[in-house]
Amino acid sequence: MVKILAGAPAFAWATVWRNRCRIPSYAPMYDFRIEAADKPALYRELIAAAESLTAGEPDSVANMANVAALLWESLPDINWAGFYRNVGGELVLGPFQGRAACIRIPFGKGVCGAAAATRAPQCVDDVNAFPGHIACDSASASELVMPLVHEGRLLGVIDLDSPRLARFDAEDLAGCAELARLLAPRLASMDAAPPEALKTR
Numbered sequence: 001m002v003k004i005l006a007g008a009p010a011f012a013w014a015t016v017w018r019n020r021c022r023i024p025s026y027a028p029m030y031d032f033r034i035e036a037a038d039k040p041a042l043y044r045e046l047i048a049a050a051e052s053l054t055a056g057e058p059d060s061v062a063n064m065a066n067v068a069a070l071l072w073e074s075l076p077d078i079n080w081a082g083f084y085r086n087v088g089g090e091l092v093l094g095p096f097q098g099r100a101a102c103i104r105i106p107f108g109k110g111v112c113g114a115a116a117a118t119r120a121p122q123c124v125d126d127v128n129a130f131p132g133h134i135a136c137d138s139a140s141a142s143e144l145v146m147p148l149v150h151e152g153r154l155l156g157v158i159d160l161d162s163p164r165l166a167r168f169d170a171e172d173l174a175g176c177a178e179l180a181r182l183l184a185p186r187l188a189s190m191d192a193a194p195p196e197a198l199k200t201r
């Protein structure tokens with residue numbers, strides 16, 4: 001079940017925290033508790049939460065940051081969840097959760113670069129057997145990378161790593177493909193030229 005507002009005790013703490021941090025009272029507190037019986041249900045709930053978190057928000061960094069947090073909190077057995085962005089034909093690290101990671105990945109290199117070059121999802125059971133795998137964290141054993149494509153443009157990729165061999169399967173691929181379909185239009189501004197006003201600063 002997806003909840004947006006927390007219960008009373010959490011809300012009381014949120015009020016204390018808000019006052020201390022001077023967060024205006026109109027800012028909602030998000031409390032997504034995803035409780036699912038199986039993987040398809042988990043992805044349905046995760047996508048519903050991602051839909052409500054990103055609805056109406058044009059800032060792609062904010063949207064990627066919240067979705068990375070959601071993936072991190074909702075998916076079991078992962079040690080990295082986040083985004084690489086297509087910046088001028090090279091993948092550049094975007095918002096993520098997990099350990100600090102490699103910043104730039106050329107198309108065609110590693111699992112992320114393979115997904116970017118082919119625009120095909122990559123589901124790798126054993127990263128150490130993948131030619132050219134880029135080891136950002138030696139604990140990673142398997143990986144899923146899903147391209148984000150909008151109106152024919154590759155915007156970037158979603159990257160998930162796990163410390164467990166063969167952690168990802170067809171259900172994860174289907175769930176991440178659905179997530180990418182939802183997100184791509186909501187991240188479409190990420191490769192847009194800066195507005196005129198910003199260029200002159």
Ligand code: SME
Nearest residue numbers: 101110111112133134136
């Ligand atoms: N392992 C990836 C690099 C990115 S990290 O996993 C965060 C790859 O081979 O492309």
